[in-house]
Amino acid sequence: MKLRYVVQLITCTILISNHWSGAAEPVTRPPRQSVEVVESRSGIVVSETDEASAAACKILTQGGNAVDAAVTTAFVLAVTWPEAGNLGGGGFMMIAPPGDDVVCVDYRETAPASVSANSFVNWTDRHHARMAGVPGTVAGLATAHERYGTLPWKQLVIPAVQLARDGVEVDEFLAWSLNSYLTRARVRTDPQFAEFRRVYGHPDGRHWRVGDRLVQPDLASTLELIAEQGASAFYEGAIASRLLQEMKRSEGLISREDLKSYEALIKPAVSGRFRGYTIYGAPPPSSGGLTVILEMQMVETLKLTPTSEEFWTADQVHLLSEVMRRAFRERAAHLGDLPMTRELHNKFSRARAHELASTIDRETATSSKSIADKIAITEGPYESPQTTHFSVIDANGMAVSNTYTLEESYGSRIVVAGAGFLLNNEMGDFNWYPGYTNTEGTIGTEPNEMAPGKRMLSSQSPTIVKQGEKVRLVTGSPGGRTIINTVYEILVQTLAFERPLPEAVDGWRFHHQWYPDVIRLESLDEADVKHIAEELESRGHNVRLSADYRQGSAHSISVDVETDMATGVADWRRGGAARRAETVQTVP
Structure with missing residues (x-):
């Protein structure tokens, strides 16, 4: 030099x-903002930036379909959200x-x-x-x-x-x-x-x-x-x-x-049934599809019910976290860049979900080490939360x-x-x-493990839910390993609790990933969840509560299958824009 x-x-x-x-x-x-909500039967795009959502909606009005709009969204995000939008x-x-x-x-x-x-x-x-x-x-x-x-x-x-x-x-x-x-x-x-x-x-x-x-x-x-x-x-x-x-x-x-x-x-997508819905997710090397479905089928066994008093209760967080703990152990043990064999399907089947759910104590936390089984644990990497997700539906x-x-x-x-x-x-x-x-x-x-040409395991969890033959929900999130649980919590709220999508996206979230053996609570206002954190600790959980913690950015779309009206919701955590295509032209 x-x-x-x-x-x-x-x-x-x-x-x-x-x-x-x-x-x-x-x-x-x-600072915190409100979620952005739009409704349309002509098409909706929900992404991290206004420019991406608007450009994609223009593609829809020009006669493009949801995939056309998604391509435009992805390329525009490479310009407008460079921390995660990419080439x-x-x-x-x-x-x-x-x-x-x-x-x-x-x-x-x-x-x-x-x-x-x-x-x-x-x-x-x-x-x-x-x-x-x-x-x-x-x-x-x-x-x-x-x-x-x-x-x-x-x-x-x-x-x-x-x-x-x-x-x-x-x-x-x-x-x-x-x-x-x-x-x-x-x-x-x-x-x-x-x-x-x-x-x-x-x-x-x-x-x-x-x-x-x-x-x-x-x-x-x-x-x-x-x-x-x-x-x-x-x-x-x-x-x-x-x-x-x-x-x-x-x-x-x-x-x-x-x-x-x-x-x-x-x-082919991986799929699983939950209370009359079919949940579709990404197959390996994504761990998101199988893990989210396993979590939801454990929830079905536990028969959780919504409450009107609070957004989440200590009982709900305890049980949902115990589900997370077990699902993430299965993720660690079995998932990578592998073909979807019958054996792998069985490890994430409804029967396995019921078996895992039966080991949950409804009052007391389980030790993560106690469910390690054949995985040797050393007392003592990390997936970054910086990804980006968008959802699209056309007319x-x-x-x-x-x-x-x-x-x-x-x-x-x-x-x-x-x-x-x-x-x-x-x-x-x-x-x-x-x-x-x-x-x-x-x-x-x-x-x-690493190998030439192999695809690394991912927590990305782009998800589509159908009710019958129609799309009911489109969701996903950034957030490293938290992605799986952000999507899981959106599904629990909308499908099990019948909570409106704007409310589900807006409210606070939590995360457990087996190891470290900690429940991390998103605290939009620390007083909101402090009493829940104290009750969880009394049940044997390790809890981390931080006012600076933000979990995911779940830009999502729900559809009323009776009226075909779609509702797009842009998460507030990293910005976000929900835009609709007002008039769709016919392709010549």
Whole structure:
């Protein structure tokens, strides 16, 4: 490295560090807001940003269907919600075509061919190009469109191109998101994040403020190539070349052959019955579908009933948490990138749900260690809560539930130089330490060990519920392992308690994941749940109560199957926008 370059780099780092010291302008979370609710029979899109929901609704009014609108939503979110909207990540898209089977487009990232089960045993840097799995988002959206879309591909991508080129007006949630990461010490100073700072930092070196405009010309050029050339531009063309240059520069693992061989898969949804409804979820390597269904079928055995006095009662939280504890143990023991064999179905069957529910003490907490069975527990990684979910329904009743992610907020924080998009850090979702499971939540079970071309286990839980042949509910959430329980709680409230969807989305949530052996309570007002926390502790639970804890962002749609009126609800926790298509044009 030339001395002149080193001096320039050090000088730039010092200037950026000074600009982003954060001392003068503290970064504060936007205050709580109300959920946003819309109703329509012509189609609804509920996503993290107004631009994404509005652009997708325009696609619906132009005669596009729910999959067309979902493709536009996903590409626009890559521009307007960069912490999780993405080109360089992956996810799962549930599709319910009218009169046909519900399917899942699995576009989860894959491990590069060069890895083995022990490749990351001594690795510590989770924000490095080596953490990137082979991205699946562009292939997944293209696969969904090829099978189910109606409008031309280019028409669906161009709205994102225009927003990236012309700029996005920064609102309070985007300002908070950008500033929260630009002010982090390592992001401010580490040379490997120089492109991140260039792309996402304010041109004047200050905090982003409401009303500023985020312009992303490199991303606009990348999206334009995708609009013109399709997914091949990303996996074999000019974009692939830039990604591979980044791998070489940043010591990543993805090869040209890894990109060329990536394939998004269309799979049958997993499903289960609950009180006259059919719940459809994503199959492995998503753990969400099977785990949510297992939880709901345990609830059916427990015969929980709603109350009018409180949003949740201590009895309900106790029983629902005991269900979570058991379901997450089954998740850890059995799930990974595995085929849906009869044996795996049996491990998550209604009979198994009833067997697990029968072990719950209705008054006293169970020790997580006591249900470990053959999983050896060491007294003592983590899945980031930064994902994004959106829900779509069109005038014909076709529904899409899509969750996708970069893993942590802004993924690896490595921006592909000149291409304007972030690389994921999904390799962290594999079990890095074969055979090692501890009380802090590190899991080392065999099904999710790392292997070439394997898809890492995910908690993403895009969910569609049908009542008869009609869609009744479309939901999902970000939130790492909390995703499963956010969706579970939405389903319990709407299907078991018959609580209106706006109320179910608005209220406080809680989470237990087997290990660590803790119930975490979302406290919108600490006094709301303090008495419940005390009663849970008296029953033997470990409880964590924090006013700063926010669980998920469950942008959802419910449908009255008698009138076909759909209600879209945007969660308030990270912003969000519910928009409706007022008039639908006929496709020529």
